[in-house]
Amino acid sequence: MRRIESCFQRLADQKRKALIPFVTAGDPVKEVTVPLMHAMVDAGADIIELGVPFSDPMADGPVIQLACERALAHNTSTRDILDMVKTFRETNADTPVVLMGYLNPVEVMGYEAFAKAAAQAGVDGVLLVDLPPEEALDVKPLMDAQGLDMIFLVAPTTSDARIKLIGQAGSGYLYYVSLKGVTGSATLNVDEVASRVETIRNLAQLPIGVGFGIKDAESAQAVSRVADGVVVGSALVNQIAENKDTPNAINDAVGGILSAMRNAMDQ
Amino acid sequence: MSERPDFSAFPDARGHFGQFGGSFVSETLMGALDELTAMYARLKDDPQFRADFDYDLAHYVGRPSPLYLAERWSKQLGGAKIWLKREDLNHTGAHKVNNTIGQALLAKHMGKPRVIAETGAGQHGVATATVAARLGLTCQVYMGAEDVERQKLNVYRMKLLGAEVIPVTSGSRTLKDAMNEAMRDWVTNVDDTFYIIGTVAGPHPYPQLVRDFQCIIGREAREQSLKQAGQLPDALVACVGGGSNAIGLFHPFLNDEGVAMYGVEAAGDGIETGRHAAPLSAGRPGVLHGNRTYLMEDDNGQIIETHSVSAGLDYPGVGPEHSWLKDIGRVNYVAADDQEALSAFRELTQVEGIMPALESAHALAYARKLAPTMSPDQNIVVNLSGRGDKDILTVAAIDGIEF
Incomplete structure (x- = not known):
């Protein structure tokens, strides 16, 4: 069984929900990322979404745009990130790692070469925000052949017909974008999310992670009551930004937020 | 090219031009x-x-825009007759x-x-x-x-x-x-x-x-050429940033096999310097801003900064249909650098009394090279996509003049 699937199954058996942190790889320096991944697992992370920086992050708000700029200031490349995952896997065999970003830094490697290298490094899934399932027809079999899950987004604007299509195209989990906007924008409306998640459940079989607008333990707890997973990104990347000149403080700052979320979710 | 595709069938239902678009x-x-x-x-x-x-288009924009024979400039260059499609005369100037x-x-x-x-x-x-x-x-x-x-x-x-x-x-x-x-x-x-x-x-x-909205340019130019020159043009020339004025001129002529087409990108300081905005001439296919197309990118797939004296051509991508027309060989993509564009800007202003936009001056710079290689009974249509008033401060600054 693939790592993401077994992760959600184990959590379901324990009646717990997945805590899924997102950080941009190489932010603010490359050496920070692998220790941070371990620290996040220690603080209660179940799955790690590792951001692949891009020069033109169209779906991101200012917090993650700046993270991309910091990571690209010293040329963090897709290959560097695969090396980070490989190093992480030396001491962690269980926590799924999903690479999240934009298509171009992956496409430039060639999809087959990327899929092989990613699987070898120990990556479990990819989430490319500017690759809707209609455009993924050629890419998906190459990822599948290497055991990589393709995770797709569902938005508040997604029609029922598309939810079905996305549910069939994807594997691992579905990422429900809780609001219209970019990452790190407004606070989500829990009632709205609850009703949308219910709709998605009726149309698709995959576990549902919810992201965008989850800022603290309270919102993480509220979302965990309705979804299978809680994705938190900008709130953590903010901590990295605040500690960018004192990288040693990053693990505690990020870990602190995650622990609080974990406790609230498990209550 | 063995067989011409049916150009009107593109893009396909999902917005693809061959491997491009989407x-x-x-x-x-x-x-x-x-x-x-x-x-x-x-x-x-x-x-x-x-x-x-x-x-x-007729009553607000002022169409059709004239097709003007630049007689004095053509004679001076000593080759094909150059006709200017006067998009600069539209309301708002482009x-x-x-x-x-x-x-x-x-x-x-x-x-x-x-x-x-x-x-x-x-x-x-x-x-x-x-x-x-x-x-x-x-x-x-x-x-x-x-x-x-x-x-x-x-x-x-x-x-x-x-x-x-x-x-x-x-x-x-x-x-x-x-x-x-x-x-x-x-x-x-x-x-x-x-x-x-x-x-x-x-x-x-x-x-x-x-493209469909801009095709009015080519439809008019085709009709005007037949009427005023008595024949289809032998060549079309237009500048290409994103490429809307070029596709507007080219598209209605794509099935006319005898019409050669030249899309002129901005070579900035020169293609060899890397400081340019010419993805078709020196880039490779990738994905940016919602479509797959030729891009200026580095080995890691990051978009690189572009340079051109003309702000309107200063863009690292290009319309996907141009990428496709390049790959199937229907349109030739070439480049003109800042200096060539500036001298074409001055020349047209002084010889014809028409001040072109710096974007359009890239097309003029290539027409200037092309015309002398052709005969006086041949015709080139250049898209004069905009007027140059907006660029006066840029040109003045290059001349060292402050206001």
């Missing part, structure tokens, strides 16, 4: 793009929609308005009270603010902070027209970043907002609908 956007926008695609499919052959569009008229009509049909746009030099921003003023739509224009500084006159024009200009301070602070920011706005306000994209790039259906 809809590479985040899921939140897919619904809006589907809605726009459906609305456009319904309206593009609707007699009332076409009549409204044609009426506005070809951009053909497209904003069309998209504003779509916005009206879709009941969207607010329009947004990205702009580089400010011509598309002005053309959008203009139609928004006329239709009473709220208008916000994203413009790189760097360009806001370089193009103060157009910024003020947009403000006078009632638009709000939002300076973009992220990334390289130029056109590509303005487009990123416009996309972010659209994803946030997708319910009430129509995004008026200024060129034949972006996700499907934009490359198609912008």
Whole structure:
């Protein structure tokens, strides 16, 4: 069984929900990322979404745009990130790692070469925000052949017909974008999310992670009551930004937020 | 090329021109793009929609634009006759308005009270603010902070027209970043907002609908050539940034096998310096701003900064149909550098009394090389896509003149 699937199954058996942190790889320096991944697992992370920086992050708000700029200031490349995952896997065999970003830094490697290298490094899934399932027809079999899950987004604007299509195209989990906007924008409306998640459940079989607008333990707890997973990104990347000149403080700052979320979710 | 494709069959239903084009956007926008695609499919052959569009082009834009024989310049160059398609005489001074008229009509049909746009030099921003003023739509224009500084006159024009200009301070602070920011706005306000994209790039259906609105240029030029020159032109020349004026001129001639076509990119300081804006000449295929196309990118797939004296060509991508026309060999893509464009700008001004936009001057610079290789009974049509008034401060600065 693939790592993401077994992760959600184990959590379901324990009646717990997945805590899924997102950080941009190489932010603010490359050496920070692998220790941070371990620290996040220690603080209660179940799955790690590792951001692949891009020069033109169209779906991101200012917090993650700046993270991309910091990571690209010293040329963090897709290959560097695969090396980070490989190093992480030396001491962690269980926590799924999903690479999240934009298509171009992956496409430039060639999809087959990327899929092989990613699987070898120990990556479990990819989430490319500017690759809707209609455009993924050629890419998906190459990822599948290497055991990589393709995770797709569902938005508040997604029609029922598309939810079905996305549910069939994807594997691992579905990422429900809780609001219209970019990452790190407004606070989500829990009632709205609850009703949308219910709709998605009726149309698709995959576990549902919810992201965008989850800022603290309270919102993480509220979302965990309705979804299978809680994705938190900008709130953590903010901590990295605040500690960018004192990288040693990053693990505690990020870990602190995650622990609080974990406790609230498990209550 | 063994067999010509049926050019009218492209893009396909999913917006592809061969391997190029498509809809590479985040899921939140897919619904809006589907809605726009459906609305456009319904309206593009609707007699009332076409009549409204044609009426506005005739009475608001001032079409048809003349096809002018640059007799003195042609004689001086000593070769083919050069004809100028005078898009500079349109209302607002460039070809951009053909497209904003069309998209504003779509916005009206879709009941969207607010329009947004990205702009580089400010011509598309002005053309959008203009139609928004006329239709009473709220208008916000994203413009790189760097360009806001370089193009103060157009910024003020947009403000006078009632638009709000939002300076973009992220990334390289130029056109590509303005487009990123416009996309972010659209994803946030997708319910009430129509995004008026200024060129034949972006996700499907934009490359198609912008092309269709700009094809008026080529349809007129074809008819005018037959009438005024008594034959089809032997060559077409147009500058290519995103490529909307070029596709507008080229597309109605694609099936005319005897018509050669030249798209002229901005070579900036020279292709060999790396400081240019010529993805078709020196880039490779990738994905940016919703479509797969030739891009200026580094080995890690990051978009690299571009350079051109002309803000309107200063963009790292190009419309996907151009990428396809390059790969199938139907259009030749060449480049002219800053110096060549500036000298063509001066030459046309002094010999014909027509001051071209620096963008259009890239096309003139190539026509200047092409004409002497052809005979006086041959004809070249150059798209004079815009007027040069907006560039006077740039040229003056190069001449060391301050006001």
